[in-house]
Every structure is written in structure tokens, then in C-alpha cells.
Amino acid sequence: MSSTGPVISERVSMQDGAGGRAMRSLVEEIFLPGFESDQEGVIGLSAMDDGAAIRLGDRWLVLTTDSHVVHPIFFPGGDIGRLAIAGTVNDLAVMGATRVLGLTCAAIIEEGLPKTILRRIQRSIREACAEAGTSIVTGDTKVMGRGELDGIILNTSGIGMCERVVSDAGLHPGDRIIVTGSLGDHGMAVMAVRHELELDGDLESDVMPINDLIDAALRVGGSGIVAMKDPTRGGVASALHEMATKSHVGIVIAEVCLPVRAAVRSASELLGIDPLRIANEGKALLGVRPDRAADVLDALRHHPKGRDAAIIGECFAERAGSVVLDTGFGRRLLTEADGEPLPRIC
């Protein structure tokens, strides 16, 4: 199958922000030029990783930034405040910086937003920070006119330190792919409320900071953990594609091994939405050397946030850059989503 990728249109579309190929093309085409820094000791924008890393002596300073818009602001299992903290903390953690030194938080607020909502958001920011063992150290507040944005936008940035940076490009043939828990929980929970789908079962977002969980894995796995990425927008499919492309390996995933909650599975069957292509906000994908995989899995499963962790696949030299799903009935490609998936007809 030949593919030339998406055609770049002259106007920004919603797909350009959906976390898949379209967004990467936009960044590479518009934002990257002039910042392709190859400076010694800096992992910068051109790495297109979850964050940047700057060498300070024998350690690395890791920093990342993330803007958060979510509709609705409050959803089952969390809200925009918790999301903003988890998103940035997890981006740092999957670079290897599980100790978060501090966070910034900028809020752009729509005129007329009830202050009770701000108080609720602030409370959950505080709780999530406590969970991640960090704090907001500086911030910024702007208000825009009614109708100029949808409620509130939060931007958080974070810095952390580590001895070894783990990129999303370190996979080799033979490495195992581990996921730290159940898949598709956030995407499905938010989709259900956004589209007012009345679904049975308990759909709840998995939004949580997992720097403690990643730390537990790194303590056991050490340099045997060769790649990490958090499968947020675009889901596991997009994250694996990025890892496969950057690492020049093919990845084969076994469907029977995928941890998916019963409520998410039935919603996905009903709506025709693949749990592998929707967002997770409290999970990470780990690429682990084959001889360390069992120990890392064990460490994850002994952590309260990693009980459902599973080895889901393996890397191969063949078909570099692509991701194949073995369904148990046969194999097929697992492609990246172009834009946000929509519930289907019947």
C-alpha cells in the first residue's frame, strides 16, 4: 500500500490538533523551521518527543509544556485541572524525569465563568499536584470576552531532573512493548458525555499523574527500559506509530493481550470506535529489553496504579515504521487515526 500522507491544506483544521499525523506535519512544516537545534547536550524540538532535555553536568533538566482544553470541563473521573497536571507530569515522567521540580500554570478564562468552577478546578489541581509530589510555582491569568473561548484553557509547564533521558526512539528488534494499564478509558468517558451517549457500564477517565508508577518501573528496569511514551490524543495507535517510525522497527501487537475494561470494550463495539485510537491520560507505553520485560511487568503490577499492566507486543526489524495487530484470526495494520473518531451509524 502506498501512502503519501495527508495533503497539507492552507487553512488549519481540527485534525491539525488531534495528535496524529496531521498535527506532526503542521508542526514540522510551520513551527520547526529555524529550531532544528543539533546543539550538543540538548534534545530539542526536532526530536518531536514528549518534552525537551538539556544536559546540566552529569544530569538532565527535562522540560515540557501542554495546553488543555476539554469539553466538558468536568467529566467522569476528572476535570480540566487534574488533566492539566497529569498531562505535564506524565510527559516529564516518560522522558525519565519522574521527580518533578515544579510546575507553572497559566489560565485563560472566559468572561462570565462562575468562580465556583474556578475553585473546583483549583482544588483538583492541588490534589493532583500532591499526588505527583510537586507544586505550582508560578502562573499567569488572562480573561477573554464571552464567546471568545469555551470556558477555560489551562497551560501547564513543568521541569524535572534525571540521570538518563528515555526517548521514544530507542526500540530495537526483540524489545517488548508494555502498557501500564487499561486502554481507552479517558477517550471513551469523554466521548460518552460529549456526544450525550447514554451507555451502560462505568466509563471513567483514567486521568492521573503516573510519575510514581514510572519511577517504580525504572528502579527495576533501569537501562533495560529503552523507550517510553504516553499514549494521549491519538491513543496507543499514534504513540506506537511514532515509536516505530523514530526507532526504525516494526511493532506487532497481540490483541488478546490488550487490557481493555469491559465497559470500554462494549462502548467501542457499539460505537465502532477502536480503544487503541482514543486518548489515555494515565498510562504509558514502555519499550523494554526482552530479558528485563518480566521484571518490569512485575514491578508495575505491584504498584496500585499498574495492576492491569501487560506485555502487549514485540518489535521486529521487518516493516520498519509500521504497526501490525494480530487479532488471533489474522493480522492487519493498526493505522493512525486522522482526526478525532466519530461514533458511527449502526
Added chain:
Amino acid sequence: MVDRGACELEFRDTNRARDLRGALRSLVEQIGRDSISVMHVCGSHEQAIARFGLREGFPEPLNVIMGPGCPVCVTDAPEVDEGVALVQQGVDVATYGDMLRVPGTSVSLADSRALTGGPGQPGRVHVVYSIDQAAELARKTRNELVFFATGFETTAVTTAAAIVSGLPPNMSVLSAHKYIPPAMDIVARTPGTRIEGFLAAGHAATITGWGLFRDFARRHRVPVVIAGFEPLDILAALVKLLGLIRDRDPVVANLYPRCVTKRGNRPAQLLLWRVFKPQEGRWRGIAPIPNGNLRLRDEWAYVDARRRFRIPETQVEPDRPSACICGQIMTGLASPTDCPLYATDCAPATPIGACMVSTEGACRIWHEYGSRPAALGGAP
């Protein structure tokens, strides 16, 4: 809490799948030809075949082709234009997510709000997953809301039920519903067709009953097997169909008896025909299909958007020059990968043909899951 057991479900048993694949292979050997083509007429069947990677296990000579089984794909451009015209008039339009990006003559519903030229504010476009959800939206607004209804007879029944039980006064229906049996006739009669047997969609047959296909099988001298949507349903139905092809036995077999009866769902049929009448209409890329469109009967004129609003008719030349071969694909004469636009100019992000828009469309499904197994190449 975490469900690891999908493969333990009754119809997802991979061991039984292996047995069925073995049966397929020996049937193909018994038939002894180097190409055997069968057609299914349902996007959900193609979804299941591609999603579960079933094609990889089909014996080489067996070619399972998707026919005109995507209701969104066969919705004609002028029908989309009607929805776009309503939005421009300031009417809210609610429709299924799949319909949003289907191209009309000039724009899709998704782009209809950006189209200038309408008087006043354009209406809103809502994505819903049922007509009931559209009715709820209508109750929350004073604006006029039109439900752009697409789908085959299965979905049409839900539209009929909602209409009969009463819509909010500010709500009406723009029916682009289609009726599949006449389209199967057209395909079976297509000159040059290589189709030797059909899989019929289990969910549609739940309503129509399998008896409906007896005439079809007799007329065209092809076997028809009613199939469900789980991987084992499809494999078992293919085994049955190849058996009938081998025996040259053009009968109807029901391999979905847990849902489908001979007579079908009588109350649903009564409801369907009480609200809709079949009418000739063009299916995009295929042909005018006699009795292929479902339109509202006169007694429901008051909820018919075509009569409530003045919708200008758009004229399209029936065969606009385009390299898109959607029509040939949907009649089984070509495969998506035969199209020069496939995965180059025409991709899910920039669809040219409707088959690349809908998640039920053959091109979109192949693009998403990797076309033929050969495309997996050297992967272990």
C-alpha cells in the same frame, strides 16, 4: 475488572476459526477454479473482515468483495446538497457522524456553515447517533431542526418508529434512506459480474426475514447466505456459501438463526412501509435504482423536510469526469487498490469519493486496516 476475555466469547473462538479456515480451503480445492468471487452487501461485514484480519486466512482463489453496502457512500451528492441548503437557510441539521464529510456537489455538511451566500445566520450541524437524540436536541431549541436520515432499511425502521410516535413540532426528517434488495438485483444483473454467491447482512435480514431473498436467489441463480457479524459468523457463512457454489445450489441459507427468521420482524416491516414508500433514485456512483430510495409517504408530509422547506434542486451531470471508481468498487467490478486515487490523492483526511469518507466505505476500511494481506509483506 479488565476484560481480557474477548477471545473467550462464543463467536470469537480462534480454535474454531482455524477449523473453519480448513473447511474453506478444502471447499476451494473441491471447486477447483483459480478464482471464486462472492459479495457481501454490508459495511459492517467489511469492517469485521478487515478488523479481525480474516482475509489473511482466506484461501488464495477466494475473493470476498464488498458490494453497495455502505448507505453513506451511496447517498447521492444532490441529497447532501439538500442538507447543505437547509443549513444555509438557518435550519439546524442533525445527522450521523459518518455523513458529515460526504461531499455534496460543492461542499459537505461539515463545511456548509462556512459557505457564504445564505441570508442571515447559518444553522448548526449536530452529530447524533440516533433520531431520538436529534429529537432531544429539537426540544431544547426553538429553531427548526431537520434530521438528515441515512441508512438502509434497518436504520429506516428506527426513523419510522420515531415519526410514528411523534416528533417535536420544530423537527422534520430529510430521508436519504435506501432499500438494499433492489440494489442487489442491479449488481447481480451487471454485465461482466463475476459474483457467484452473496452474503446477506444479518441485521437487515432480522427485519426483512430470510424469505425475502428466495426470489432473488431463484431469479439470478445464485446462492445467498444470511450472515452475522462476529468473525465465526462470517467464516461459517463463507463455508456454507462455498458449499452451495460447489453444489450449484442457488438457495437461501440462514446462518444467523439466533436473530433471523424466515418472515422477519413483522411489526418492524409494517412500521417501515407505513411511513416510507420505495421510489426510484440515483445511488451515488452506481445507477438509478428502481425502488432503491425510501421516501416519506404523503400522510407524513407534515414531518417531511422536503415539503416543509423550499429546497432548491441542484443539477449534477450524471457522469462528472473523475478518476474516482467508487461505482465500480461498489458493484464489485474493481477493488479499492485498483483506483489510481486510492491512498494518494484520496485518503481519509482528504476524501474524494464517498467510499473513503464513511467508516462503512470499502476504501476507508481498506485504508484503515491495510487492504490485502499481501500488504503486510515481510511482517512476521
